[in-house]
Amino acid sequence: MVDPLHSRAGELDAADPLAPFRERFVFADDLLYLDGNSLGRLPVATRERLRRAVEVEWGTGLIRSWDSWIDLAREAGDTLATGVLDASPGEVIVTDSTSVNLYKLASAALDARPGRRVIVVEDDNFPTDRYVLEGLAKARGLELRTVAVHIDHGVQVEDLTGVLDSDVALVCLSHVAYRSGARADMPAITEAVHQVGALMLWDLCHAAGAVPTPLHVSGADLAVGCTYKYLNAGPGAPAYVYVKADLQTSITQPIWGWFGQRDQFAMGPDYEPAAGIQQFMVGSPQIFGLMAVIEGARITAEAGIEAIAAKGAALTTYAIELFDEWIAPHGWALATPREAKQRGAHVTVHHPAAWQVTQALKDAGVIPDFRTPDRLRIGFAPLYTRFEDVHEGFTRLRTIIESGSWQGYSTARSRIT
Numbered sequence: 001m002v003d004p005l006h007s008r009a010g011e012l013d014a015a016d017p018l019a020p021f022r023e024r025f026v027f028a029d030d031l032l033y034l035d036g037n038s039l040g041r042l043p044v045a046t047r048e049r050l051r052r053a054v055e056v057e058w059g060t061g062l063i064r065s066w067d068s069w070i071d072l073a074r075e076a077g078d079t080l081a082t083g084v085l086d087a088s089p090g091e092v093i094v095t096d097s098t099s100v101n102l103y104k105l106a107s108a109a110l111d112a113r114p115g116r117r118v119i120v121v122e123d124d125n126f127p128t129d130r131y132v133l134e135g136l137a138k139a140r141g142l143e144l145r146t147v148a149v150h151i152d153h154g155v156q157v158e159d160l161t162g163v164l165d166s167d168v169a170l171v172c173l174s175h176v177a178y179r180s181g182a183r184a185d186m187p188a189i190t191e192a193v194h195q196v197g198a199l200m201l202w203d204l205c206h207a208a209g210a211v212p213t214p215l216h217v218s219g220a221d222l223a224v225g226c227t228y229k230y231l232n233a234g235p236g237a238p239a240y241v242y243v244k245a246d247l248q249t250s251i252t253q254p255i256w257g258w259f260g261q262r263d264q265f266a267m268g269p270d271y272e273p274a275a276g277i278q279q280f281m282v283g284s285p286q287i288f289g290l291m292a293v294i295e296g297a298r299i300t301a302e303a304g305i306e307a308i309a310a311k312g313a314a315l316t317t318y319a320i321e322l323f324d325e326w327i328a329p330h331g332w333a334l335a336t337p338r339e340a341k342q343r344g345a346h347v348t349v350h351h352p353a354a355w356q357v358t359q360a361l362k363d364a365g366v367i368p369d370f371r372t373p374d375r376l377r378i379g380f381a382p383l384y385t386r387f388e389d390v391h392e393g394f395t396r397l398r399t400i401i402e403s404g405s406w407q408g409y410s411t412a413r414s415r416i417t
């Protein structure tokens with residue numbers, strides 16, 4: 001029996017201009033990995049570069065290798081700026097974690113808007129973003145104004161009506177929502193924030209490497225994001241900071257370290273911030289992580305973010321079609337926008353049994369993840385996910401749901417979901 005949905009997977013794969021990029025990644029077995037939105041796959045080039053770096057650059061070069069390591073954070077930043085994010089060389093640097101960078105930029109933004117007493121965040125923003133801002137508001141005696149947003153639709157510009165006023169210093173939102181995958185309208189929201197004279201800080205974690213991030217087009221002031229999701233730089237790889245060029249001379253970040261110092265090896269008595277994006281560094285960079293960021297960003301840049309976004313839209317559209325056909329009739333609901341332009345590259349579905357079904361899927365060789373309260377989140381990293389994989393993943397999901405085999409799994413959640 002010919003399944004037209006399955007034939008289409010074959011046609012879509014055959015016509016996929018990004019199909020050759022799959023070979024750039026390490027595949028140890030036939031695992032159906034649909035969690036590249038949490039931790040991307042290992043690129044072959046990264047494995048080779050890190051091997052060399054460990055054995056030769058560290059193993060034999062030792063301290064002498066710093067000559068070639070010292071500017072890697074800038075190189076990684078420029079690669080991201082020009083090839084992945086909509087930014088210019090010198091506007092992005094790779095350093096620290098997203099959480100720490102968020103603190104640095106939010107703090108700098110608050111200092112740049114003295115007298116204003118409000119930070120705006122969405123209630124469904126990623127926890128670390130909310131916690132960092134909560135801590136900053138508390139330490140400075142400011143108001144954290146939390147906007148209620150629908151967890152499946154993400155933040156809309158209308159949600160900010162009545163929230164933005166001349167007391168707002170900073171607004172911090174995610175471009176693509178981590179749970180639903182809903183994509184915010186960056187230009188419209190940034191414009192609304194600028195109308196009240198506030199600064200706009202975007203978290204690009206679930207967007208960069210999946211969809212275009214129109215930083216220049218929107219006039220966004222600041223952004224942060226991680227590199228281990230769609231950018232494939234590996235667990236704990238350093239994150240990036242974006243600071244719009246014309247803002248770099250007027251803001252100062254709060255953690256004064258020697259890597260942000262103008263003349264680092266003068267070892268002088270006082271801190272004087274380095275010019276440009278360099279001041280957003282703090283201490284010794286994580287060299288192996290930077291190399292992995294450069295390799296990951298290069299692959300994304302080579303494929304092109306527009307082509308990646310087009311494939312992400314096609315993969316998620318196909319996934320939603322399979323969901324509607326096979327899964328929705330069993331009482332499951334879609335928790336991701338149906339309009340491709342309003343989402344990133346993952347699809348989330350919900351049902352009270354989502355946790356148990358997630359565990360059953362893992363045992364069936366499919367790796368998605370689970371997010372509270374009852375969401376099964378399925379990521380389709382466009383560089384290495386085939387339409388055939390989507391079909392096979394949903395076939396196994398359908399079997400688990402139709403057979404009821406998930407009922408044999410405990411409802412108790414593990415430490416990491």
Ligand SMILES: *Cc1c(COP(=O)(O)O)cnc(C)c1O
Nearest residue numbers: 097098099126178203205206226
């Ligand atoms: C993944 C993610 C983070 C992670 O922050 P870390 O400091 O790298 O742990 C932050 N914000 C968002 C929106 C994320 O999706």
